[in-house]
């Protein structure tokens with residue numbers, strides 16, 4: 338049977354489909370998405386929840402003139418299917434394929450590039466204001482989930498939008514879930530709206546108050562009962578939004594397409610800021626995703642029939658080792674408190690929460706608050722550990738600086754997904770933290786070469802009496818044995834892994850093992866390169882750097898961070914400060930650009946971070962810069978050919 342989806346290459350085609358056939362189209366889109374994501378991996382549950390919403394928006398509005406801004410953007414798959422990217426869908430999130438997020442370079446229908454939570458309302462408001470200034474009349478629609486609505490940025494946008502009073506539609510997609518169940522007072526408030534509890538509670542409170550008025554109170558309460566509809570009118574469910582200057586419409590069943598279409602047809606004609614509150618089910622239509630919406634939030638490839646993930650056998654991930662380490666340390670140290678900003682599962686803190694529910698805080702998508710909250714706890718003698726992805730810590734830069742580093746507080750940052758993250762691409766790469774943290778006074782900054790060193794660094798960081806950060810990559814560790822005893826490491830002390838006379842590779846974190854391999858490749862070419870695991874970017878082991886300068890005169894730095902201001906820059910600063918002007922240095926790391934999506938291995942290959950690429954870069958540099966070494970090299974080569 339021919340598919341409706343096959344007839345759609347743009348929203349114009351969508352509008353040719355009869356309204357009564359849209360539920361059939363929704364079903365086809367769900368099947369398409371489940372099938373595609375089962376192969377590529379991706380944000381399945383969020384996308385299945387917004388199929389009807391996306392159809393209704395493109396059906397009612399006139400995109401791309403009317404602008405839709407998807408918050409986070411992880412729920413844009415139906416939007417991409419409708420806007421001409423169906424045939425490219427097998428390349429979703431793959432290297433050189435279509436992105437998992439809206440990208441302006443991909444389509445005119447992608448009004449803004451997104452990836453982090455809370456940007457949709459500020460951007461939509463700006464688009465509305467720009468339209469007003471240009472005397473335009475297009476609609477602007479921000480689509481935001483209840484999780485993202487808890488972010489400070491979204492609330493700042495709402496606050497400003499209510500005051501500016503431009504025509505703007507905010508669709509609040511409420512599925513009661515962030516990645517895990519949503520948390521916080523706003524979430525509780527929305528829940529009360531949906532269940533009608535808010536109205537009942539307020540009605541009850543009014544009745545109680547009326548009854549307490551001496552003499553006439555009882556009678557007034559009875560009267561109020563009779564005018565129940567009027568009372569209902571006063572306590573509209575979206576009072577919170579109304580008070581902020583929005584017209585509130587809802588709550589609406591976000592899977593009832595007719596209801597959605599009627600609502601948007603009416604809302605289109607309204608003036609001022611409007612909030613449409615729709616209620617959806619995350620994972621809708623695919624039972625495994627409905628039942629386990631958090632596992633299917635960011636899903637790896639899976640078997641469609643069983644819903645089980647196709648995971649390869651691999652050593653424990655850095656996240657798992659961090660999680661186990663923190664639990665083990667928290668058993669004996671009652672002052673340890675773990676904090677996440679809506680990423681309990683991703684950071685491994687979900688297991689911690691199960692064991693120490695009273696020492697665990699999920700603060701919602703509120704990285705800034707997470708950091709300052711940690712600062713406050715440490716002021717009162719606790720030992721907070723903020724487990725956070727490198728890319729999301731960027732949000733809280735001033736809090737790290739002003740609230741933690743300036744007062745020199747013992748807060749630990751466990752920075753996961755540092756380095757190349759893979760398929761989520763530029764918005765999620767963790768390639769800046771070494772640069773942005775290294776410049777902060779008082780900060781101790783380290784990165785483990787493997788999962789065993791990670792455990793020791795976590796303990797080191799927690800016991801250190803000041804701000805400290807441990808950054809580690811996404812994915813499996815090196816498969817090394819974990820020491821039973823978790824011990825502290827001397828702050829600022831590097832580790833010589835292999836000595837050598839021709840050159841030294843100074844490296845840190847997950848580039849240590851590739852550098853060891855590179856050194857083996859180099860020795861095959863007759864180059865004797867030492868490898869030093871620097872462990873700390875700050876304080877950096879100056880003595881070690883000086884020693885190897887004297888010994889070899891050639892320094893190579895390797896890191897999975899941008900070169901600008903990163904670990905290699907720290908080494909250059911030491912050379913300058915120590916007056917070591919004759920040393921030849923080459924830094925290896927990520928260039929000054931945003932790094933695209935693609936598997937971690939493809940991206941590492943492309944940016945020359947594999948052992949063979951590191952070895953080639955080193956041997957080429959040596960050849961170019963060292964006549965003496967070149968001679969030795971040629972002699973060795975001569976010897977090799979006899």
Ligand SMILES: Cc1ncc(C[n+]2csc(CCOP(=O)(O)OP(=O)(O)O)c2C)c(N)n1
Nearest residue numbers: 383452453454482483484485514515516679
């Ligand atoms: C600043 C920031 N912090 C954390 C994340 C990670 N993240 C991606 S989606 C998501 C949950 C979003 O929940 P919601 O907005 O309700 O959308 P849903 O997936 O439920 O549709 C989180 C925490 C992010 N993208 N940006």
